[in-house]
Amino acid sequence: MPDTKAIAPTIVNLSGTYMIDRSSALKAELWAAIVGSDRVLVSLSLAEDLDLACLQVLYSARRFARATGKELRFVGSVPSRIVERLSSCGFLHGSPQRAEDFEAVLQDF
Amino acid sequence: MIDKFKAAFREEAYELLGQLEDTLLELEVQPHNSELINAAFRAIHTVKGSSAMFGFETISRFTHEIETVLDQCRNGVLSITKDFIGLTLIARDHLRKLLEYDEPPPQELANAGGGILERYRIFSGKGSIEAGKNISSGKTPEGTFSNEMAAATFRIFFKPDAEIFMDGTRVLNLVEELAGLGQATVFPHTESIPNLDSIDPEKCYCYWDIILTTTKDENAIRDVFIFVENHAEIRVERIVEAPLDEEGRSKRLGEILVDRGIVSAATLKDALSSQKKLGEVLVEKHVASKPQIESALVEQEHLKKVQDRTELGTGSIRVASDKLDALVDLVGELVTLQARLARTSLDLKDASLASISEQFERLIAQLRDNTMSIRMLPIGSTFNKFRRVVRDLSIELGKEAELLTEGAETELDKTVIEKLGDPLVHIIRNSIDHGIERPNERELAGKSRKGSILLSARHSGAYVLIQVSDDGKGLDKEAIQQKALERGIITPGQDISEQELYQLIFAPGFSTAKAVTTVSGRGVGMDVVKREIDSLSGSVTLGTEAGRGTLVTLKIPLTLAIIEGLLVRIADEYFVFPLSSVDGCIEIRKQELESLGDKRILSYREELVPYVELRDFFESDGESPQIQQIVITQSQDNRVGFVVDQVVGDYQTVIKPLGRMFRDIDGISGATILGDGTVALILDVNRLSLVAQKDGLRKMGRGV
Numbered sequence: 001m002p003d004t005k006a007i008a009p010t011i012v013n014l015s016g017t018y019m020i021d022r023s024s025a026l027k028a029e030l031w032a033a034i035v036g037s038d039r040v041l042v043s044l045s046l047a048e049d050l051d052l053a054c055l056q057v058l059y060s061a062r063r064f065a066r067a068t069g070k071e072l073r074f075v076g077s078v079p080s081r082i083v084e085r086l087s088s089c090g091f092l093h094g095s096p097q098r099a100e101d102f103e104a105v106l107q108d109f
Numbered sequence: 110m111i112d113k114f115k116a117a118f119r120e121e122a123y124e125l126l127g128q129l130e131d132t133l134l135e136l137e138v139q140p141h142n143s144e145l146i147n148a149a150f151r152a153i154h155t156v157k158g159s160s161a162m163f164g165f166e167t168i169s170r171f172t173h174e175i176e177t178v179l180d181q182c183r184n185g186v187l188s189i190t191k192d193f194i195g196l197t198l199i200a201r202d203h204l205r206k207l208l209e210y211d212e213p214p215p216q217e218l219a220n221a222g223g224g225i226l227e228r229y230r231i232f233s234g235k236g237s238i239e240a241g242k243n244i245s246s247g248k249t250p251e252g253t254f255s256n257e258m259a260a261a262t263f264r265i266f267f268k269p270d271a272e273i274f275m276d277g278t279r280v281l282n283l284v285e286e287l288a289g290l291g292q293a294t295v296f297p298h299t300e301s302i303p304n305l306d307s308i309d310p311e312k313c314y315c316y317w318d319i320i321l322t323t324t325k326d327e328n329a330i331r332d333v334f335i336f337v338e339n340h341a342e343i344r345v346e347r348i349v350e351a352p353l354d355e356e357g358r359s360k361r362l363g364e365i366l367v368d369r370g371i372v373s374a375a376t377l378k379d380a381l382s383s384q385k386k387l388g389e390v391l392v393e394k395h396v397a398s399k400p401q402i403e404s405a406l407v408e409q410e411h412l413k414k415v416q417d418r419t420e421l422g423t424g425s426i427r428v429a430s431d432k433l434d435a436l437v438d439l440v441g442e443l444v445t446l447q448a449r450l451a452r453t454s455l456d457l458k459d460a461s462l463a464s465i466s467e468q469f470e471r472l473i474a475q476l477r478d479n480t481m482s483i484r485m486l487p488i489g490s491t492f493n494k495f496r497r498v499v500r501d502l503s504i505e506l507g508k509e510a511e512l513l514t515e516g517a518e519t520e521l522d523k524t525v526i527e528k529l530g531d532p533l534v535h536i537i538r539n540s541i542d543h544g545i546e547r548p549n550e551r552e553l554a555g556k557s558r559k560g561s562i563l564l565s566a567r568h569s570g571a572y573v574l575i576q577v578s579d580d581g582k583g584l585d586k587e588a589i590q591q592k593a594l595e596r597g598i599i600t601p602g603q604d605i606s607e608q609e610l611y612q613l614i615f616a617p618g619f620s621t622a623k624a625v626t627t628v629s630g631r632g633v634g635m636d637v638v639k640r641e642i643d644s645l646s647g648s649v650t651l652g653t654e655a656g657r658g659t660l661v662t663l664k665i666p667l668t669l670a671i672i673e674g675l676l677v678r679i680a681d682e683y684f685v686f687p688l689s690s691v692d693g694c695i696e697i698r699k700q701e702l703e704s705l706g707d708k709r710i711l712s713y714r715e716e717l718v719p720y721v722e723l724r725d726f727f728e729s730d731g732e733s734p735q736i737q738q739i740v741i742t743q744s745q746d747n748r749v750g751f752v753v754d755q756v757v758g759d760y761q762t763v764i765k766p767l768g769r770m771f772r773d774i775d776g777i778s779g780a781t782i783l784g785d786g787t788v789a790l791i792l793d794v795n796r797l798s799l800v801a802q803k804d805g806l807r808k809m810g811r812g813v
Contacts, residue, residue: 020274024310026310027305027308027310034305041515045511051280052313052315053311054310056299056302056308056310056315057310059302060302060303060304060305060308063302064305073515075513080138080141083139085285086281088281088288088293089281089284089295090284090294090317091297095142097139098514100489100515100516100518107296107297108300108400109299
């Protein structure tokens with residue numbers, strides 16, 4: 001019988017505003033999560049805004065996870081401010097609110 | 110004919126109401142999202158138009174009123190509130206009920222509709238009026254221009270320097286501002302972003318190709334970049350639009366690439382002489398990168414959209430599901446016929462017939478796979494309705510809960526998906542009712558006020574694993590034990606493992622709820638889940654941890670129509686094991702089997718595996734042969750062996766349901782017809798394994 005511990009992925013919760021000043025910390029957090037777990041779920045539900053520097057780190061983490069045979073995915077809902085911003089800047093096609101739709105339409109992710 | 114049109118209208122309306130529900134739930138989270146408001150308006154508007162066309166006047170009148178209110182929301186006169194969402198969800202449910210009837214609907218339904226509309230009138234009268242406030246995002250809606258005649262299209266290349274973040278420049282703000290100047294198609298290049306081990310998080314790696322159709326002039330575009338002119342490469346050029354060609358394209362890909370300076374005219378001419386697609390040739394020759402080609406294609410698409418505002422075809426058609434079911438039945442018949450042909454060709458020893466049979470077999474296999482793939486649907490279509498369940502139930506119970514989903518794109522046979530709906534609703538309802546604590550209890554336990562329920566799906570071989578996990582309080586072991594004692598399911602002092610104890614919640618009538626609510630407590634639910642999942646030849650398991658939550662895992666076969674099977678014989682009877690359950694086969698002499706005694710446990714790959722003699726189980730006639738075979742199966746993390754007379758081989762099995770008389774036979778899940786017309790029974794490995802385990806435990810307990 002599976003227990004919740006055995007299958008539990010590492011969840012990285014992004015909370016607040018993610019601008020250049022937090023990009024290095026975000027990189028470190030994602031690095032630790034990917035190195036320490038086969039499955040990393042990133043939740044943007046509580047993130048208020050996301051600038052290019054941190055977005056690049058998320059792309060980078062996804063590529064790193066793939067390259068090391070790990071999985072990095074988004075879960076939860078995606079705040080409308082982030083959807084609007086990324087949509088206007090061409091990273092998103094459509095207006096996905098759920099993480100899985102968001103991930104599916106995130107350009108080249 | 111009229112009925113046919115009405116049926117088509119109903120089908121479309123149900124789909125639109127499904128979309129409306131999703132949109133409303135999203136709108137609840139993002140009440141200011143103008144695209145969502147527009148989507149809700151469009152859904153209602155379309156239902157209104159079609160219902161009027163097909164004579165559903167009650168629906169038409171009802172939707173007209175809702176449309177009016179939605180239009181006010183669209184124009185910013187009324188704000189979207191939680192009450193409004195709740196009301197519109199009720200109206201949406203009411204429309205579904207109305208769709209079940211021809212005109213006129215029953216009086217009580219008409220009265221209920223009147224009540225809903227009255228609430229709308231109150232809403233629009235009392236609604237928080239914010240006159241003059243436009244809730245649109247400020248972006249120009251796609252396909253609309255204030256001065257279409259004066260609009261021009263520009264190609265903009267924007268590549269910030271790597272160090273641009275260091276002076277505080279917010280790059281995305283610039284791109285957003287630019288996109289806000291008109292109808293923009295923005296193509297970001299992300300290919301230069303390195304892996305996490307080599308990225309410098311303070312450097313910029315992205316750049317953009319932007320196609321902008323706007324009534325503004327070039328200066329207005331350049332003004333956007335006025336403060337970063339020295340920290341970025343910026344090119345702005347006006348695109349000279351050409352009339353659409355016979356394929357509806359404004360410009361060919363090659364022309365765009367030459368315009369962009371990516372390829373020369375000579376290289377283009379050379380590449381065009383190849384039979385391959387231009388983009389592929391240029392990428393192969395390293396003249397252009399894949400993103401450059403994609404970006405140019407995006408430009409082509411933008412130009413086409415601007416010039417020809419008709420929507421592109423979706424490349425798909427709508428087919429009635431009963432037609433698909435009929436197609437699968439026919440393929441099933443063909444598979445059966447092919448088995449007969451193969452058998453006949455073997456009996457006749459005719460080489461040419463054998464060759465035809467083989468070709469036929471290959472084609473049938475392709476046809477089977479194609480047909481089955483048509484029936485595969487993403488499970489996300491089912492996930493959507495659970496969001497509503499979570500919303501309504503958490504409000505009803507005074508809890509806060511959020512449904513997270515993962516793997517919505519996982520595909521499963523449509524029949525299986527249809528049957529999964531109810532069991533999943535039961536599980537999710539239980540999670541909210543029994544698992545997720547009230548917000549204050551969660552805070553006291555150091556958790557967030559809002560509980561999470563994660564619904565995930567993923568493929569695992571010939572199965573799909575669907576998991577529902579919550580971060581609630583977990584199962585109450587003591588309460589389950591107490592209830593089991595009260596109901597006499599276990600006796601005081603009985604040695605029962607934790608896992609066995611948790612499995613008791615699947616027993617009929619078992620509930621630990623202290624009070625019967627509309628949600629749970631009546632003891633119906635989890636036993637229904639188990640029964641439904643069993644009927645899908647699937648399995649359900651539970652995991653839990655006090656204070657951390659519960660995980661329910663459903664293991665469901667991908668399809669219920671045609672499976673790969675392992676054909677075996679016992680006396681004169683044939684049986685089929687689903688191949689996905691088979692782990693291996695071993696040969697055993699009769700004397701060896703007898704020497705294992707009554708414990709019926711053998712050693713397989715350094716593991717003690719219980720086995721069942723199917724000859725005994727089915728009370729078959731005659732003596733067993735001197736050499737028998739044991740089929741080792743894997744079911745719910747346990748291995749079990751089944752002794753058969755002979756393993757015939759793999760067999761494409763078209764599953765036929767058993768008639769009413771035979772439906773409840775333990776250990777049999779269906780039947781199939783063999784090439785010579787005889788019937789083979791399909792074994793239910795899960796059920797047989799349970800019998801084997803109970804039998805084995807009983808015998809071990811007796812010390813036999």
